[in-house]
Amino acid sequence: MPEPPGSGRSPPVRHMNPMAPSCRRPAISSASTTQKTIEMRDFLTAIAGGGKAFPDFREAARIQAVIDAILTAARERAWDEVPA
Numbered sequence: 001m002p003e004p005p006g007s008g009r010s011p012p013v014r015h016m017n018p019m020a021p022s023c024r025r026p027a028i029s030s031a032s033t034t035q036k037t038i039e040m041r042d043f044l045t046a047i048a049g050g051g052k053a054f055p056d057f058r059e060a061a062r063i064q065a066v067i068d069a070i071l072t073a074a075r076e077r078a079w080d081e082v083p084a
Helices: 030-047 057-076
Strands: none
Touching: none
16 A cells, blocks of 8 residues: 655555565666676776776767767757767
8 A cells, every 4th residue: 555645655666576575666686786796896996006997988988979969869850970
């Protein structure tokens, strides 16, 4: 039964995690958790000086340029150039 409005609690998310019917948030797969653990390890290793972070700033800027071009193209309903 949903909580009354203004109670500060959200209703359980039953359809997203059938193994835990009273769970109040979506299930997180172990594969997702493992990937985030690997990414965090690599990030912290790079900060500590033991390796190179990926994506680096150059790669991240390129990815952002592509995302910006996609958003512009969708908004204007026309192709948009991605800067080189």
